[in-house]
Amino acid sequence: MGTARSGLKLKSRELHRRIAPLREPDNITNFGYLLVDYLTLAAIVLFTIAFHENRIVHGMHWLWDVPVVLLAIVAIGGVQHRFAGLGHEASHYVLFRNRWLNELASDFLCMFPILATTHQYRLVHLAHHQFTNDWERDPDLANIGRSKMMDRFPMSRSDFVFNYYFRFFLPTFLLVYLWDVLQLSVLGGGRNPYADRGKAKQEVVVNIRLTSVLGVLYVVSLIVVLGIINAYSPSSWLLALVPAVFLLVGTGAAWLFPERAFFVAPIKSVSSSKVTACMRLAYMTGLVSAFAWLGYLTGRNWGGWLVLLWYVPLVTSFAYFMLLRDVYQHANADRGRLTNSRVFFCDPLTRWAVFVYGQDIHLTHHLFPAVPHYRLRELHETLRRYCPEYAEKVVECEGTFANESGRPSILDVVTPGPRSGSRGGVRVSSSNRGLSERSLRNSTLVR
DSSP: OOOOSSOOOTTOHHHHHHHGGGTOOOSSHHHHHHHHHHHHHHHHHHHHHHHHHHHHHTTOOGGGHHHHHHHHHHHHHHHHHHHHHHHHHHHTTOSOSSHHHHHHHHIIIIIGGGTOOHHHHHHHHHHHHHTTTOTTTOHHHHHHTTTTTGGGOSOOHHHHHHHHHTGGGSHHHHHHHHHHHIIIIISOOEEOTTSOGGGTTSOOEEOOOHHHHHHHHHHHHHHHHHHHHHHHOOOHHHHHHHHHHHHHHHHHHHHHSOGGGSOOOSBOOSSOHHHHHHHHHHHHHHHHHHHHHHHHHHSSOHHHHHIIIIIHHHTTHHHHHHHHHHHHHHTTOOSOTTTSSOEEEOOHHHHHHTSOTTTTBHHHHHHOTTSOGGGHHHHHHHHHHHOHHHHHHOOEEESSSOOSSSSOOHHHHHSSOOOTTEETTEEOOSOOOOOGGGTTTTOOBOO
16 A cells, blocks of 8 residues: 655645646647547557458458458457546546637546537536435436446455356347446437536436437438438438538537526536537537548448447447446445545556556546646655555555455456445445536536
């Protein structure tokens, strides 16, 4: 664990003065991470398609495509998880210092591609920070805790290995989990204590909105119409006119709905929910149109590659990496401020695909969520050095199954056996914590 050299309290002004320089994001650093992730995605896609084309040219059997495509699905799921990790940074307003840049870059480059929005995710995630591991008010547990089997903790190591390394891929488990995630992250449904601050003392259920359903129908209709055009009457002017008409009608209809028909949150967003919905429609219209044009210009079905190399990973490998990370971080933990998560030291591949962008220094992030991911390791070392209560209680894991360092492995901490006073592996006796480090210090309440 290490020994703190001085006795600063976690809430002391002196400690906060030492870590103050670590808090401020900039407008440059994360562009480098975004660029690397997009170049990685391009390399994976180009290699997979090039292999397929060369296989055909050389007369190789189609089965040669299978391992290459499967490997691509796993790798692209990792890239998608990394996009989500940068969207997570934006939810704390630390992707970029500029508010508009933070929101627009996150939406268009990270969250829209994985069918979410930054502000909608923010509402769920900040409630998770305030009510971590609370089965009644942590949205991660209240909405998808059981489909992630978090209510089964504590569980034996053999049960954990079976449930999370094998059972996840069974349709009966995967489909339930995906449906719960879809409602919460894409359609804006589910329970959230922030949904109506006027009813703070009771659970509020956010129903799936009509505008979300209409948005899905809009995208499906555009895909069908452009597909028919390319299949039966290829025409450049139709491919230009139809998306323009769709977007004009879609955004025009959106402005006819009152603001309350869209995603409404007590945390004020950079742009209104109505504007965000229109930007989301514009993004999806541009994406579908681009693939329709590729099909028109080349005579090939590029939409098939989009489904295979983007949406299949989205509902398989990306979902799995996201589930695994969340379970590693919070399963079998309690609600204590210094014990609701852990710090992980792991191999480069696990860190790249699972513990993305500071998610390995997770307890530290929960304590100080306004610190950007690229400074969390330094923050962790600072806390270990100067804060005895942190140094004493922080759990540092190394490796997934075993290690020779003397630290516990991930499986050691998520499957240590029953804990007294717990419900589903999460203690419920601790008093509710306030917002970590005033974690929403950058947020403005609407009411």
